[in-house]
Amino acid sequence: MHRQFYFVLGDEFFIQKNHLVTALITGLALATILVACGSKNTSASGSRQTLNLSETDDPTTLDVNDMRNSNENDILSEVQEGLTTIESTNGKDKVVLTGAKSYTKSADGLTYTFKLRDAKWSDGKAVTAQQYVDSFQRLLKKENAFAQASSAYFIKGAEAYNTGKGSVADLGVKALDAKTLQIRLAYAYPSLLSDMATVIYYPVRLDKINKVGNKKWKTDVQDQVFNGPFKLTSWKKDDKITLKKNKTYWNAKKVKLQTVNYTTVKKPSTVLSLMQSGQLDALSASGKLISDFNQLAKSSKLVSRKQNGSTTKVLIMNQHNGGTQGLFKNVKVREAFSLSIDRTSYNKAVNDGRDKPTYTMVPRSLDVSGTNYGEYVGNPLKTAQAQYNTKAKRQALLKEGLQELGKSTDLTKLNFVYLTLGSDDTATWLKQTIQENLGVKVTVKTAPDTASFIQMRNDNQYDLLANGWLATADPNAYLSLWNSGNGFQKFFGGYNSKTFDDLDDQLNGNLTTAQRLTLYKQLENQLVAKDFGVVPLTNPQSRIYINKSVKNLQTTVFGGTFNYTYASKE
DSSP states (O other): OOOOBEEEOSSOOSBOOSSSOBOOOOSSSTTOEEEOOOTTOOOSSGGGOEEEEEESSOOSOOOGGGOOOHHHHHHHHHHSOOSEEEEEETTEEEEEESSEEEEEEOTTSOEEEEEEOSOBOTTSOBOOHHHHHHHHHHHHOGGGOOTTGGGGTTBTTHHHHHTTSSOGGGSSEEEEETTEEEEEBSSOOTTHHHHTTSGGGSOOOHHHHHHHOHHHHTTOSTTOOOOSSEEEEEEETTTEEEEEEOTTSTTGGGOOOOEEEEEEOOOHHHHHHHHHTTOOOEEEEETHHHHHTGGGGGOTTEEEEEEOOOEEEEEEEOOSSOTTTTGGGSHHHHHHHHHTOOHHHHHHHHHTTOSEEOSSSSOTTOEETTEEHHHHHOOTTHHHHHHTOSHHHHHHHHHHHHHHTTOOOOGGGOEEEEEEESOOHHHHHHHHHHHHHHOOEEEEEEESSHHHHHHHHHTTOOSEEEEEEEOOSSTHHHHGGGSTTOGGGGTTTTOOOHHHHHHHHGGGSOOOHHHHHHHHHHHHIIIIIISOOOEEEEEOOEEEEEETTEESOBOOSSSOSSBOTTOEEO
16 A cells, blocks of 8 residues: 655755665755766776765665665665665666565465575675565564555555554565565555565664664664675765675675765765766756756766656645644645646746656656556646636635635735755745735745754644655555555645545555556545645656766666666776
8 A cells, every 4th residue: 555765855956766765855955966986996897996976965874674765775775685676778677686586476466485595694694584574574563663664565464563453473474484585465566576676675684783772773884784785884974985895795796896985965066066077977967957067968978868757846735733824724725825836837947947847646757557647647637727727716715715714814914934954946936936826925944954854844833845756666656655644644744635545545456457547547636636635846857977987887767866786987
């Protein structure tokens, strides 16, 4: 039921994804994660094989089960490894077995049996099936309160165990022997193999975790062990994180890079300068940043290409308590705000027209068994947009909502708080467009730092904020985010609809593609056009630049923007 992977915020970003996973970014600048490689390290062998990466913020955790953030996902997906991963060939995603060497599926599609590779952790101990079982059990243990626990509800007994209504003994994950893992599903789930690339399902070492405790494990570098192609060797906060090749990795012979450095870089201008000077080898940008870096296209030392985006940017309306004035509890108030947002104008103003405007939660370009999602679902808001096609009609709608709440209908006295962190083009545009279209004031409230932003958001000191969501190629990875039982609703406005929940629960059955498409369309209509639970804005598109000296640096749509496991330098 609840499958979700990447939580992002804001308007502009460089790289913000690497393998599939739910991620929370607490600022308005959308996951500004820079990936680059130092030109001085040009040797094809030895320690000169160094890739230098850059991100805007440190990770908040090294705990795979608690991973929520794109920058920590970037690191964890390379230092740890699960059953599968996502690779890219000629711009097309494919799922490949990594931790697993083979699998079988039962005739009814409900039981998968994986045979593990003879893989080792960085301390030389074997990777076992029980460590995968330990990971699922730990993720779903109610007391741990991991935000992404509901993502695993496709596992038999997972929801019951996570909600305290069932036993861990009934959980459908079992180690048949040291190298054989069995996963039993609650319902047929075609996306299982791609979902197993998600960091939260990677194996864990309970002997290490129990030694220091869950809290310390989040940032404990000394006691960490790794089963991925690289291992984390040092972490200097707000400065530099260093990864080294993991010589115990099962496919270490094919890993060419010896060192990967992550350095904190916050300013795009600095990145451009480094790129122009030849100190960076790869860059991915979206929105206005594409224009900022457009001059790089003239360089004969770089290859450039477009990359389809898998993120949906959204405007969140506070439905936990209705916001600072309790107004967003009313559906007509939410409808008035949603209809006042012209997506095309937003895209031009905030993203230089580089993104694709959208009216659905699921990216419109997504393919569902040969059916284009956007063409099938269409625009759920079409009818409402036609009905309230003038400023006067939208203002009248807002007043109806205010009357139902017993509030004053004097729009000049309303003041909505838009919460953000740092520089935010959305804030400027939104303040102006809401004033013009609804005749109400929007005050921009800028948090001084990430911790303050989170606190203000959690304390409901806002009416509006911008978010984004990146997930797998399964539409329900976007839609189930809005199920009231999903742990991420505490970040995504607190949308709560029994009708939506019931529709979402129907996806938990053995359905045909046609039946699933029908439900997806119903869910979009309920969320976007009946409840007005969220305002979809755009699907970001990227421009990628890679130095010609870097080979096999993979980019994926629903996996890692840069997958550098088997990258090298000439």
